[in-house]
Amino acid sequence: MIRTTPFHERTNALNETQLWSHWSGYLAADRYQMSDKMEYFAVRNAAGLFDSSPLYKYRITGKDAEAFLAGVLARDIRACAPGQAQYTCWLDDRGFVIEDGVILHTARNEYLLTSAEPNFAYFEDRIGRHDVTIEEVSDDIGTLALQGPRSRDLLKRLVPQMEKIPYFGVANGEIGGAGVTVSRTGYSGDLGYEVWVDTADALHVWDTLWDSMEGHGVLPFGLAALYMLRIEAGLLLLDADFDSSRFAWNDSHRSSPIELGWSWMFKDLKSDDRAFIGRKALEREIADKTSRWAMRGLIVDWRDYDRVYNEAGLIPPKDHAPVQEDWMCYDDDYQRVGYATSFMYSPMLQRHIAIARVRPDLARLGTKVNLEFTVDHHYEQVAAHVARLPLYNPERKTA
Amino acid sequence: MTTTIPTRKRPTTKRPASTAPSKGSKLTTGSTRASSRSDRTYDAIVVGGGHNGLVNGAYLAKAGLKTLIIERRHLVGGAAITEELRPGFWFTTFSYALSLLRPDIIHDLELTKHGFMPLLMSTLLAPGENGDYLLFTQDHNQNLKEIARHSKHDADAYDQYTHDIEMVCQAIKPLLDMVPPDIFSDDPEELMALAGLGSRFRKLDKRVLHNAVRLLTGSAADFLDDYFDSELLKGYLASSSIIGTKVGPRSQGSGLVLLYHSIGEHDGEFGSWAFHKKGNGGFTQVLARAAQAYGAEIILESSVDSVITKNGRTTGVALADGTEYYADTVVSALDPRRTFLELVNPRELPDDLVENIQRFRFQGTSSKVNFALDGILDFPPLGQKPDHFRGFTNIGPSMDYLERAFDDAKYGWYSQNPYIDMAIQSTIDADMAPPGKHVLSCFIQYTPYQLRESDWDTEKENLGDTVQRTLERFFPGFGDLVLQREVRTPLDIERTVGLSEGNIFAGEFFAPQMFFFRPAPGWSQYRTPIDGYYQCGSGTHPGGCVMGAPGKLAAGEILKDRAKARA
Numbered sequence: 029m030i031r032t033t034p035f036h037e038r039t040n041a042l043n044e045t046q047l048w049s050h051w052s053g054y055l056a057a058d059r060y061q062m063s064d065k066m067e068y069f070a071v072r073n074a075a076g077l078f079d080s081s082p083l084y085k086y087r088i089t090g091k092d093a094e095a096f097l098a099g100v101l102a103r104d105i106r107a108c109a110p111g112q113a114q115y116t117c118w119l120d121d122r123g124f125v126i127e128d129g130v131i132l133h134t135a136r137n138e139y140l141l142t143s144a145e146p147n148f149a150y151f152e153d154r155i156g157r158h159d160v161t162i163e164e165v166s167d168d169i170g171t172l173a174l175q176g177p178r179s180r181d182l183l184k185r186l187v188p189q190m191e192k193i194p195y196f197g198v199a200n201g202e203i204g205g206a207g208v209t210v211s212r213t214g215y216s217g218d219l220g221y222e223v224w225v226d227t228a229d230a231l232h233v234w235d236t237l238w239d240s241m242e243g244h245g246v247l248p249f250g251l252a253a254l255y256m257l258r259i260e261a262g263l264l265l266l267d268a269d270f271d272s273s274r275f276a277w278n279d280s281h282r283s284s285p286i287e288l289g290w291s292w293m294f295k296d297l298k299s300d301d302r303a304f305i306g307r308k309a310l311e312r313e314i315a316d317k318t319s320r321w322a323m324r325g326l327i328v329d330w331r332d333y334d335r336v337y338n339e340a341g342l343i344p345p346k347d348h349a350p351v352q353e354d355w356m357c358y359d360d361d362y363q364r365v366g367y368a369t370s371f372m373y374s375p376m377l378q379r380h381i382a383i384a385r386v387r388p389d390l391a392r393l394g395t396k397v398n399l400e401f402t403v404d405h406h407y408e409q410v411a412a413h414v415a416r417l418p419l420y421n422p423e424r425k426t427a
Numbered sequence: 428m429t430t431t432i433p434t435r436k437r438p439t440t441k442r443p444a445s446t447a448p449s450k451g452s453k454l455t456t457g458s459t460r461a462s463s464r465s466d467r468t469y470d471a472i473v474v475g476g477g478h479n480g481l482v483n484g485a486y487l488a489k490a491g492l493k494t495l496i497i498e499r500r501h502l503v504g505g506a507a508i509t510e511e512l513r514p515g516f517w518f519t520t521f522s523y524a525l526s527l528l529r530p531d532i533i534h535d536l537e538l539t540k541h542g543f544m545p546l547l548m549s550t551l552l553a554p555g556e557n558g559d560y561l562l563f564t565q566d567h568n569q570n571l572k573e574i575a576r577h578s579k580h581d582a583d584a585y586d587q588y589t590h591d592i593e594m595v596c597q598a599i600k601p602l603l604d605m606v607p608p609d610i611f612s613d614d615p616e617e618l619m620a621l622a623g624l625g626s627r628f629r630k631l632d633k634r635v636l637h638n639a640v641r642l643l644t645g646s647a648a649d650f651l652d653d654y655f656d657s658e659l660l661k662g663y664l665a666s667s668s669i670i671g672t673k674v675g676p677r678s679q680g681s682g683l684v685l686l687y688h689s690i691g692e693h694d695g696e697f698g699s700w701a702f703h704k705k706g707n708g709g710f711t712q713v714l715a716r717a718a719q720a721y722g723a724e725i726i727l728e729s730s731v732d733s734v735i736t737k738n739g740r741t742t743g744v745a746l747a748d749g750t751e752y753y754a755d756t757v758v759s760a761l762d763p764r765r766t767f768l769e770l771v772n773p774r775e776l777p778d779d780l781v782e783n784i785q786r787f788r789f790q791g792t793s794s795k796v797n798f799a800l801d802g803i804l805d806f807p808p809l810g811q812k813p814d815h816f817r818g819f820t821n822i823g824p825s826m827d828y829l830e831r832a833f834d835d836a837k838y839g840w841y842s843q844n845p846y847i848d849m850a851i852q853s854t855i856d857a858d859m860a861p862p863g864k865h866v867l868s869c870f871i872q873y874t875p876y877q878l879r880e881s882d883w884d885t886e887k888e889n890l891g892d893t894v895q896r897t898l899e900r901f902f903p904g905f906g907d908l909v910l911q912r913e914v915r916t917p918l919d920i921e922r923t924v925g926l927s928e929g930n931i932f933a934g935e936f937f938a939p940q941m942f943f944f945r946p947a948p949g950w951s952q953y954r955t956p957i958d959g960y961y962q963c964g965s966g967t968h969p970g971g972c973v974m975g976a977p978g979k980l981a982a983g984e985i986l987k988d989r990a991k992a993r994a
Contacts, residue, residue: 063549063565074857245857330534343597346695375694378533
């Protein structure tokens with residue numbers, strides 16, 4: 029039996045399309061309105077509300093919590109003080125990425141970690157002699173993401189601390205009398221917050237929040253809009269842009285964090301003496317420059333794109349619906365030099381864009397590659413240029 | 428649709444808050460203007476800061492020309508402006524939506540860097556008589572079911588119609604992006620271009636070519652009658668055939684207007700419209716920022732009196748206050764009447780051009796009535812909520828309704844049951860009105876510039892009442908929601924924006940005034956008989972709507988001429 033999230037009573041009533049996906053065993057709305065693009069624009073222009081409750085959530089407590097996490101997470105958790113959050117990843121001992129997630133440092137010796145897939149056994153099996161308890165609290169906590177330029181002003185009327193909370197900050201507050209944790213995080217690449225609430229209070233918090241936002245152009249948004257937002261924001265999706273090394277059949281399905289564009293997580297690696305899983309391999313990769321790929325954005329040359337369609341007598345499609353599958357990139361000699369894994373037409377950028385990995389020697393911004401499409405039932409190559417991720421990055425996100 | 432214009436007398440002491448220039452921009456006004464002659468010398472001067480003037484100036488500046496854009500009013504945008512006429516309520520005074528803007532302008536001028544943001548208009552509501560309605564959403568199959576409620580035949584015909592129109596649009600679209608060849612020239616380059624055009628059409632499928640000709644020359648009614656039975660559906664579709672033009676859906680020539688409005692696109696979808704963030708005034712502010720980023724200077728509150736000419740070529744412009752600015756390239760973004768008969772002395776021009784411009788048809792026929800509302804409208808069949816107002820609402824319940832509205836105009840009066848294209852823009856962009864409040868833009872037709880035995884100063888508020896009465900009929904209780912009303916007649920458009928006779932396209936969309944003939948035979952390539960003096964307004968090919976193509980194509984010709992002169 030498919031499960032429903034703690035907000036389902038409300039999301040169900042709002043879902044005009046009755047389109048749902050199954051996400052980690054829960055119903056998750058694909059889109060609420062007839063138009064996912066409308067929901068997307070609500071986020072970019074006002075604010076949108078997303079029910080992200082199906083994410084896996086683990087509470088990690090105990091006096092050794094930090095020491096434990098410093099050993100299993102690749103990014104240095106010691107830099108994440110109470111009241112802060114961190115985007116992190118964990119590696120296998122060959123330096124390949126298992127998964128990524130956001131971790132909140134909710135209180136001294138208490139953390140909350142999210143992940144897309146179950147990782148309970150993985151972490152528990154690595155506790156060893158640490159004084160640490162891990163609980164899976166996925167069903168105990170509902171999460172709501174309020175994302176978009178108006179999110180701060182809307183939320184601070186209920187939770188005044190939101191005025192000051194920095195990017196990736198965490199604060200406790202109340203919404204309608206119910207205790208909530210709020211983090212300035214999200215998956216939209218915009219100014220945004222996530223509200224963490226006990227399941228029992230979920231509907232009450234939804235109602236209080238929802239009613240307070242009437243008339244502000246806020247829409248609930250579903251997975252379709254979320255994927256559009258996250259591609260523009262250059263935020264990777266497990267099983268689309270990378271695979272977990274735990275379940276890969278061979279190394280071409282494995283990625284190092286450097287290959288995924290996360291080298292910024294390790295900029296203080298030299299001064300950090302942790303012995304975390306995958307460290308040696310990671311250091312070797314950095315020192316020997318053995319990364320196979322560089323993660324980049326691609327911006328498709330619009331004239332070239334229109335040209336191939338016009339020559340075929342077709343209207344060049346500008347479909348905002350993300351296609352999360354492999355698209356080959358070639359050089360002018362028809363050698364494969366990379367592949368895109370997420371592709372869409374971006375209404376904000378007015379271009380077709382992709383998240384792609386390219387050979388490190390072609391990673392310089394502006395480098396041209398040829399992206400392969402099917403046009404009129406045959407393959408066509410269209411020029412695309414390497415760009416920095418995120419492709420859409422408004423100042424307000426971190427301001 | 429590009430629309431019109433506003434203002435009754437603007438208080439001279441207090442300027443309405445508007446899409447204000449950003450801080451630190453190079454916008455200046457007359458009082459702070461530079462004084463030495465060399466400071467007032469430019470490579471190019473653009474007269475008029477409407478959207479085409481801005482596009483033109485931006486392209487010229489991007490090409491490295493020291494460019495000055497001179498605007499008469501206190502804000503750029505021409506008819507594409509957004510004004511805060513009541514605190515928190517932003518009115519798209521005239522032009523109110525975006526569709527025909529050429530995609531290459533977005534990219535060439537890097538508009539997304541400057542805030543370009545075309546928001547989706549996701550619904551279309553067409554109320555009928557007696558509580559009937561058509562509601563289109565972004566779900567195609569649901570739309571077909573919606574049509575089937577009215578006619579099962581039409582539900583099937585609709586896809587065929589859309590496909591046929593799109594085939595014509597795809598064939599015609601390249602014309603919007605090209606300089607019309609000069610059919611009166613023996614220049615081999617022009618002959619080649621003409622031959623290219625001929626061969627393009629010769630390659631077209633018979634059905635597509637025939638449909639194109641039927642649309643370019645015939646009536647929308649004839650075309651639509653071939654497909655549809657439902658009066659409500661035909662009323663909605665035929666509405667696009669009259670916008671901004673003094674034709675009824677049964678007039679020959681309305682097909683051309685229908686085609687124009689179908690050829691617009693939003694994110695690659697023909698016939699789809701967008702609402703730019705903060706309206707078309709928001710859009711022209713984006714253009715201004717882009718132009719300035721390329722180095723163009725914009726001066727406001729500076730009225731150009733005339734273009735200075737010497738020995739058949741231009742040397743600059745003179746403002747009404749006597750200040751002169753110098754450049755060997757001067758571009759008029761004004762309409763053809765002002766470009767040829769007012770900015771320069773017609774005696775310097777060939778007689779046939781002067782005659783052609785004198786008989787160029789303007790005859791504006793559209794008005795705007797804008798409202799600030801205390802809440803959302805009640806449409807009883809669907810309820811009092813914003814969901815079905817996230818796009819246009821089309822008051823034109825049948826072709827008869829539209830044609831009768833036109834009948835009034837034929838005899839010199841405004842429609843007693845007018846066609847209204849409504850948009851509650853605050854449902855699309857929450858920044859347009861305070862929470863829970865709304866702004867409603869109403870495009871009105873027909874309101875002929877020339878009234879018989881009266882004038883617009885007398886009839887203005889009566890028109891507002893007529894519109895309000897019509898809205899009350901479809902949305903009971905409408906009047907109780909009205910906090911403020913703004914009426915902009917063709918005369919207001921002319922007075923405020925300067926578009927002759929208030930024509931929103933800077934000249935009627937009639938076949939004899941299009942392509943090779945816009946604005947006059949032999950002068951469709953943005954040049955004028957005066958060396959260095961160019962035209963780039965909507966009175967040139969491909970015409971009005973917030974398309975930007977005239978500004979862009981004119982810039983191309985100017986740069987070509989300058990390159991030739993250097994060679």
